[in-house]
Amino acid sequence: MRLDELPLRRTATVSTVDWETLRPAEARRLRELGFDAGVTIEALHVGPIGRDPIACRVGRMTIALRRTMAAAIHVDVAALA
Amino acid sequence: MNLSPLVALVGNPNAGKSALFNALTGARQKVGNYPGVTVERKSGRMALADGRPVELVDLPGTYSLDPASPDEAVTRDVLFGRQAGERLPSALLVVVDASNLDNHLRFTLQLIALGLPVVVALNMIDMAERDGLLIDTDALSRELGVPVIPTVAVRRRGIEDLRDALALLVGDGSGATLIRGGPPPEHDIVTLQRRARAIAIKATKQESVARRWSHVLDGVALHPVAGPILLATLLFVMFQGVFTWSEAPIAWIEQMFVALQDGITAALPAGFLRSLLVDGVIAGVGSVLGFLPLILILFFFILVLEASGYMVRAAFMMDRLMAGVGLSGRAFIPLLSSFACAIPGIMATRTIDDPKDRLTTILIAPLMTCSARLPVYAVIIAAFIPPRSVGPGIGLQGLVLFGLYVIGIVGAMLAALVFRRTIAKGESGGFMMELPKYQMPNWRDIAIGLMQRAWIFVRRAGTIIMGATVLLWALLSFPQAPEGVSQVRYSVAGRIADGLAVVLKPIGFNHEMSLAIIPAMAAREVAVSSLATVYSIEGGDDVQTERSLVGRLQGRWSLPTALAFLMWFVFAPQCLSTIAVIRRETNGWKWPLFSLAYLFGLAYLAAGITFWAATALGL
Secondary structure: OEHHHOOOOOEEEEEEEOHHHOOHHHHHHHHHOOOOOOOEEEEEEEEEEOOEEEEEEEOOEEEEEOHHHHOOEEEEEOOOO | OOOOOEEEEEEOOOOOHHHHHHHHHOOOEEEEEOOOOOOEEEEEEEEOOOOOEEEEEEOOOOOOOOOOOHHHHHHHHHHOOOOOOOOOOOEEEEEEEHHHHHHHHHHHHHHHOOOOOEEEEEEOHHHHHHOOEEEOHHHHHHHHOOOEEEOEHHHOEOHHHHHHHHHHHOOOOOOOOOOOOOOOOOOOHHHHHHHHHHHHHHHEEEEOOOOOHHHHHHHHHOOOOHHHHHHHHHHHHHHHHHHHHHHHHHHHHHHHHHHHHHHHHHHOOOOHHHHHHHHHHHHHHHHHHOOHHHHHHHHHHHHHHHHHOHHHHHHHHHHHHHHOOOOOHHHHHHHHHOOOOHHHHHHHHHHOOOHHHHHHHHHHHHHOOOOOHHHHHHHHHHHHOOOOEEEOOEEHHHHHHHHHHHHHHHHHHHHHHHHHHOOOOOOOOOOEEEOOOOOOOOHHHHHHHHHHHHHHHHHHHHHHHHHHHHHHHHHHHOOOOOOOOOHHHHOHHHHHHHHHHHHHHHHOOOHHHHHHOOHHHOOOOHHHHHHHHHHHHHHOOOOOOHHHHHHHHHHHOOHHHHHHHHHHHHHOOOOHHHHHHHHHHHOOOHHHHHHHHHHHHHHHHHHHHHHHHHHHOOO
């Protein structure tokens, strides 16, 4: 599943990121903000128009990013307990 | 020159760096610019625990040493000792957010690797504790190999400990060198991040799940329905406040300047000097300083919204709309401020990282209907638009005023679309930002921010704007008209107006209008007083009230002419202060000149089309 398809309030783990589809500056900033394989992520809020951008929790931070960028991030939804 | 040692304050955005800077330096701050770039250099003096003075410089916040914006490039270059106009720091004061250790420690590790003496301020420790985090400061210090001081900058906790720790590290300022003597090898972010995370885990003694206030608040503030309603309400209150609260102080300032003019008129004999002082200097500077209350109130709201963490949420909600014209959510606040005055709006574009986004925002900001247009709109609408009702609760006059605002916004959006495809070509900088935790603003920090904004504005009023108004005065006062001839018409400005009138005649402007827009270059609302002057001289009486101006205009202008004049003021860059700010913020004459050309071009076209269309319709 891609991050832009992740339902709100569902915790997931980042499996892979398609770094090559992102511009180098964007890719670097994503890494700096803590996006990486294995990181726990949760989609928290979406913008009022077109559900864009997406705000998600990564580690202890809340990061807002556009859907187009979120589409490059693949996540595994945690098994429901 | 005997310079005191330099300590650089550096850290991630949202680590509370500015609050710590204010706590350490108090009001003894200097705001300048790094040479050749529009990056602010904020520095201040602080005393170490042993009494030695050091200069503390607040470097722009960044996530790493790979810059993504001109601000971040300055941070890197200062730390590498290769920034023009800055000496190599003797020590670094690294600020980290205690509740966001694993992310902030990665940058800290990069900074420690530079080899300069480092003290870490473990800031906002109170909020970390509220989040249920207990951090072992000693363990963290051992892992990092540098002193770690817990602080709460907004409450001024831990400040003395920082002075102690820095006193032990800062030498006499002569021997600052980078251990490696150059930029460090390219660090792999992922490796550094893993190390940072391992250290954060070791230093965290206890982590319990606590109620997170920010998440609760965001449930409302970012709610798809409640969020936009809250934003609209806040903006409504803000604009109401800006216009109603500023009314009285603006009147005081105007009275003060009138009193000053009267005093000088009484004290000096009539002549060149008196005219220069009264009609040139005081009238000009007074008309600009009159905006100070408005600008301060607007900035007060902006600073509070920024310090509380709400501003980023507003940008979040507006991002999609702004993306439609190739901008990002970050352009929203500067453009919004421009409805009060383009000057603070353009100054606020510094928060936009992407240089092309920023340039586009600067160029379209003057199209937002600022408060100086209102006096012009009010007089023309009162004179030419009948106070008819066009629907329940909707008056025609109000509708026209609303229409002028909408034309400005639509014009700005179209201009942005064109610019993003031509002069600011390239992909949009995108939108990716951290939503910091909500925080109660510290009023002292707000006051310091307001003082700095006010000073920048006043200094400009005292230099560039005064120069321009004196020049306009001279154009209007020379050469001296012989007895019985209108000074305004006989002056250089009058003769320029003769030339202008030829150009402006096709779009329906008469000679008086051409004359009025020359002094209105200083500020738009001057058009009203200069029209009043021109028509009162012509009419032979000296009643210069707006009411009588309305009456005079009705008899002299046709409706198409009046509409063309309104449209002219939607677009025309009749504000030298704005042009001066664009020059300052873009660091050169290219973009202010471009703004003048494109806005006057649009104004001419829009006024012309309006005039021709209205004439063809037989209005």
